Amino acid sequence: MSELFTVLPPGEAFAVLGRACSPIERSETVALEAAFGRVLAADVVARETLPAFARAMMDGYAVRAADTHGASEQSPAYLRVAGDVPTGVVPECAVGAREAVRIHTGAMLPPGADAVVMVEDTNLHPSTSPGQAEVEVLAAAACGENVLTVGEDVRSGAVAVPAGRRLRAADVGGLAALGITRVGVVARPRIAILSTGDEVVPASAVPGPAQVRDVNAGTVAAVVSQAGGVPVPRGIAPDDAAALERALREALADADAVVLSAGSSVSVRDLTADVVARLGAPGVLVHGLAIKPGKPTVLAVCDGTPVVGLPGNPASALVVAWRIVAPLVRLLGGERIEGDGFDARETSAVLDVPVQSRPGREDFVACALARDGEGVLHATPVFGSSSLIFTLVRADALIAVPLDRSGLAAGERVRVILP
C-alpha cells in the first residue's frame, strides 16, 4: 500500500470522496426556535400567500391614484379625508372618488384605494366640522405606489425554502412569516473521532516521560461541531494493526464517518492506510493530498462510510480537518455543497513578506493580521513547525496560497482564512 500514493489536490480529492458517499437519510423535526443552522430535509412549500392583504408601506394617505394625477407642489390635488386606518384592523371606511384615508405603515389598504401618498407629500387642512378635513396632495401617486400587494413576498404553493438549505436567520424569518413553527431537518451526522499513537495519552491524563497529550481529538471535534456534526469521541488506539482495526470497526459501527489522526511516523501512516484498506469496499481512494501542511492524508470509503485518516501533527491535522472534514460533514448532513466544498470565513489582506510555495499544491501559512494607520489589513506569516499547536493558537489566520501559484509576492493582496 505504502508505495501506491495517489496524491490529489484537495478540491479534487474532496470531489472523489464526495462522489463515493451520500448524505445521511435520518431526519428529525425540531421547533423553529431550534432550526437555525440546521439543514432542511425537504422543500418547505408555502401554504399561504404573503402578504395576505394589500398593505401600506409608508405612513400617509390611501388614495385612488387617478385622483392625484398631475398633482404637484404648484398644483396640489385636494382630497376629502374619509377616515383613518390603524394597523392590525380591517378598515371600516372605503376610499371613494376624490377621497383619502389616513393610513399607517403595515395597515390594510382600504377598499377603493390603489396607492398610498407619503405623509411627507401632503398637507392636512383640518376642518372645524367633523368629516370635512381635507388633505392637499403635493405629488402624483402611481397605481400601486407605496403598497405591498398580495403575494409580493411569497405565493401559496411555491417552494418557500429549498431542501438542503442550512437555515439562515432570514430563512427562519420566512418560515415564521408562514406560520411554520416545526421544521423537518436532516439529523446531525455522527462523526467518530479516533486518535492513534503509542505516545499519545488523553488530554485529562498526566503524560509519562516521552508521552504527549491528545491534541487532535479536541481540534477535530471543534471542526466537526462547527460543520454541524456530532463528534463521537472514540479515544486513542495504539500503533498496532490489530488494535487499530478493532477500534476502527467499532467506530464504523456507530458513526456516519470516522476521522482518525494517524501517528506521525511514516511506518504508522502506512499501517493506517493498510488497515483502512481492509475495512470495506471501495477502500482507500486518496493517499496523499497536495496540501501543506497535511500531505499524509488518507481518504477512504468503507462499505459506504467515509474514513478520513488525518496526519498526526496537530497543525497538519487541523488544516486538513478544515479543508476536507468540514465539507464532508456538511455533505453528510444534507447540505448542498458548492464548488470544492471549502467554505471558511475569509477576508483579504496585503502580504508583508514573500511566501514561497510550489505550483500544484495548496499551502496554508499561519499569519498575524494587523491594520495599518489607514485601516488596511496586513498579513505577516508566523512560522512554526506543523508539529506545534501553539503556532496556530498565536496566529490570527491562515494565508491561502492557491494551487497554481509558486509563491506570493510581498505587497500582493492575498486570501486569508479566518478559522
Added chain:
Amino acid sequence: MSELFTVLPPGEAFAVLGRACSPIERSETVALEAAFGRVLAADVVARETLPAFARAMMDGYAVRAADTHGASEQSPAYLRVAGDVPTGVVPECAVGAREAVRIHTGAMLPPGADAVVMVEDTNLHPSTSPGQAEVEVLAAAACGENVLTVGEDVRSGAVAVPAGRRLRAADVGGLAALGITRVGVVARPRIAILSTGDEVVPASAVPGPAQVRDVNAGTVAAVVSQAGGVPVPRGIAPDDAAALERALREALADADAVVLSAGSSVSVRDLTADVVARLGAPGVLVHGLAIKPGKPTVLAVCDGTPVVGLPGNPASALVVAWRIVAPLVRLLGGERIEGDGFDARETSAVLDVPVQSRPGREDFVACALARDGEGVLHATPVFGSSSLIFTLVRADALIAVPLDRSGLAAGERVRVILP
C-alpha cells in the same frame, strides 16, 4: 424626541453604544469539550512547558550533528546503529560518538543526540552479528535539525490563550496539549427580544384579517445565538406607551440587553424612542443610522443595559441585527471587538450591474451569487422591498456598499456579506 435625530454611520454608532456599556461579569466553568466558541474569561497561563522533552520531527536516526559534518552522497559518514527508540517510551540507549539510534517521529531524543537525520538521507547496512549494523549518512545534519526542542511550543508561565478570545479549534487543541480540561468562560449574555405592533401576532398564531405574524423575533434570535448570546423571547407589545414601557421594564429586569423591533410607522417609532428615553440614564444615544435598509434604529443605554430599537420591516431589522446587535452581543459576551465590530462571513464578487447609493450611508443590497464558466463569482442584485422577508430568503448574500461611495460600477469587484 422625534425631531432630535442623531443619525450616525453604523461603525460610529456602534462605537458610541460600546463605550456606554460593559461586558457582563458573570462567568462559568465548562468542560473543554464544550468550550469551543465560548469566550475565555481570564488569561490561561501554561503550567507546563511543551514539548516537555526533545522530540524527533522525522523518522530517521538520532545522531550527534558533529559526526555528520561534511557528509554527502559522495562522502557519507558511517555510524554504528546503537539501538532503536519507539515513540512513547524513554530511550534505553544513548548516542555516543560515531553512533546513531533509529528513531520515529514524535519519539524522545536519546541522550547524547542533538539532531535527527531523515531516513531518506540514509542507507542502512545491516550486519550479521547483533549490534554491528551500520548506517550510511548521506547528508550533514545541523545541531537541532529535525528536532523539536523543549519549550518550542509553549513555556510554563506564559499566557497560553488570552482572556477575551472566542475559543477556536486551535485554542481548544492548545488547552488540551496543556492538560487544561475545564475552562472559565464568560457567561452567554441574555438578550431579551421584544416585538411591537398592534398588527403583529406570534408565528404560531393564525393571523386575523389585517394581522401579520412576527418575523423579527425569529430572525433576531438567530443572530443573537450566532453571536454567542441566549435569546430570551419576550413576546409582542402593542403600540401603546404604557404597555410598551411595562414590557421593556420587565425585559430589562431579566436581561443583559434588550432588542425590540419597533412598529414600522413613524408615529410608533417616535413612541418607541420616547419610551426608551424614560427607562434610565443616559437613555437614547443614537436615533437613526446611516444605513440602508435600517435607518430608523434607536440605540440607547438605560442604567447600564443597552437597548436596541430595530426598525419593524423584516429586512431592515435583520440588516441592523447583523450590523449592530451581533457585535453588541459579542462585546457583552466579553469578546475583544476589533474595528467597528462588523465581523460577518464575507467574500468578494464581480458586480454584474451598477448599484446606486449615497455617500455617507452604508448600503446592503440583497444579491444572487453565481460562478461563470471560469469560476469567477458574480453578484447580481435581487431587488425587493425591505418590508419583505423572502427577498432575503431568496438572496445568497448582501452586497456591501461602503460609507464613502455614491454607488458601485458594473464589473467592479465588491465586498459580499454571506449571512
